[in-house]
Amino acid sequence: MAIHFELIYEDPKTGARLGRLSTPHGTIETPAFMPVGTLGTVKAMTPEELEALGAQIVLANTYHLWLRPGEDVVREAGGLHRFMHWSRPILTDSGGFQVFSLKERRRIEEEGVYFASHLDGRPLFLSPEKSIAIQNALGADIIMAFDECPPYPADRAYVEASLERTLRWAERSLRAHRRPKEQSLFGIIQGGTFPDLRRRAAKAVVSLDFPGYAVGGLSVGEPKPVMYAMLEETVPLLPRTKPRYLMGVGSPDALIEGVMRGIDLFDSVLPTRIARNGALMTSGGRLVIRNEAYARDFSPLDPACDCYACRHYTRAYVRHLLKSDEILGLRLTTIHNLAFLLRFMADVRRHIRAGTLLEFRDAFYEAYYGRMP
Numbered sequence: 001m002a003i004h005f006e007l008i009y010e011d012p013k014t015g016a017r018l019g020r021l022s023t024p025h026g027t028i029e030t031p032a033f034m035p036v037g038t039l040g041t042v043k044a045m046t047p048e049e050l051e052a053l054g055a056q057i058v059l060a061n062t063y064h065l066w067l068r069p070g071e072d073v074v075r076e077a078g079g080l081h082r083f084m085h086w087s088r089p090i091l092t093d094s095g096g097f098q099v100f101s102l103k104e105r106r107r108i109e110e111e112g113v114y115f116a117s118h119l120d121g122r123p124l125f126l127s128p129e130k131s132i133a134i135q136n137a138l139g140a141d142i143i144m145a146f147d148e149c150p151p152y153p154a155d156r157a158y159v160e161a162s163l164e165r166t167l168r169w170a171e172r173s174l175r176a177h178r179r180p181k182e183q184s185l186f187g188i189i190q191g192g193t194f195p196d197l198r199r200r201a202a203k204a205v206v207s208l209d210f211p212g213y214a215v216g217g218l219s220v221g222e223p224k225p226v227m228y229a230m231l232e233e234t235v236p237l238l239p240r241t242k243p244r245y246l247m248g249v250g251s252p253d254a255l256i257e258g259v260m261r262g263i264d265l266f267d268s269v270l271p272t273r274i275a276r277n278g279a280l281m282t283s284g285g286r287l288v289i290r291n292e293a294y295a296r297d298f299s300p301l302d303p304a305c306d307c308y309a310c311r312h313y314t315r316a317y318v319r320h321l322l323k324s325d326e327i328l329g330l331r332l333t334t335i336h337n338l339a340f341l342l343r344f345m346a347d348v349r350r351h352i353r354a355g356t357l358l359e360f361r362d363a364f365y366e367a368y369y370g371r372m373p
């Protein structure tokens with residue numbers, strides 16, 4: 001068995017779960033947040049730094065690694081773990097979502113997706129078979145079915161047809177998988193913002209018996225209450241004993257609301273991307289370090305944080321680095337945001353164990369958003 005999921009505790013008050021997900025490259029305490037390393041690197045971080053921050057698993061993208069350097073290079077290097085010098089678990093996304101973000105430059109057919117490379121415009125084709133073959137070559141512990149993530153808003157007829165095709169692609173993904181003993185292939189549930197389509201998708205994907213399930217197609221512009229409602233339609237139809245992954249979600253409020261609806265895994269570029277734009281996630285809420293207000297602020301980025309950046313540098317200095325386009329600025333803000341979010345998830349796990357998750361949520365909302373988000 002490529003993975004084993006041990007359900008340790010279920011919170012009777014909220015639906016949150018504590019689990020232990022074992023993979024060929026080690027164990028993940030869930031609920032967990034996965035930092036994103038699209039190109040086989042979490043931007044600006046060494047694997048040693050990531051590990052010290054508490055990262056348990058990282059996500060990489062099939063589409064990007066296929067285009068550059070090419071999956072053959074990664075295979076020849078001994079697989080993605082060795083290529084990037086990360087010996088803990090890796091998950092690769094299937095490329096579907098990345099291709100669909102290209103909008104104008106693509107055409108979806110039953111066979112797969114025709115599109116133009118974002119690098120040089122050359123014509124490309126990606127299909128379930130192709131995506132799984134690339135993911136088999138990359139060698140991540142968890143790989144994802146090839147799906148379509150419809151935009152929001154989208155009309156019901158489109159979402160329904162897309163969903164049926166994604167279900168056929170899920171079966172083709174399963175049939176194409178060549179390394180089920182080493183890599184676990186997760187199914188993805190789509191269905192847009194239509195409750196009955198979500199339920200249909202969940203039942204159909206579960207009937208294919210994947211080792212884990214992802215909820216896709218959310219956090220694409222719909223209001224948060226709609227996302228939470230879709231989780232409430234979907235998650236109860238998933239088997240209790242298998243891991244559940246909410247794709248592309250990383251804001252603290254959505255993480256905690258997802259956890260309370262039974263989600264075990266999350267990923268998002270949010271903490272690392274906003275770090276490079278100078279936005280910090282702190283115990284008192286978001287802070288834009290480039291603002292003039294911090295020019296003479298010699299306090300730490302977040303007084304409640306014990307990360308390397310907060311122990312040794314001031315807001316004024318980090319602001320100066322970012323405004324001067326100094327590489328260290330990006331490194332320090334990235335270290336801090338990842339430390340913040342990974343600690344937040346460790347706090348979530350601790351409060352599930354202690355039976356105090358609701359109290360933790362309310363106190364966090366008050367401190368971070370000054371109210372309910």
Ligand code: PRF
Pocket residue numbers: 093094095096097098144147148149188215216217218219220247248249
């Ligand atoms: N499908 C895949 N990857 C994804 C998504 C999806 O729907 C999302 C949606 N938030 C993020 N990443 N394959």
Ligand code: ZN
Pocket residue numbers: 301302305306307308309310311335336337339340
């Ligand atoms: Zn910090």
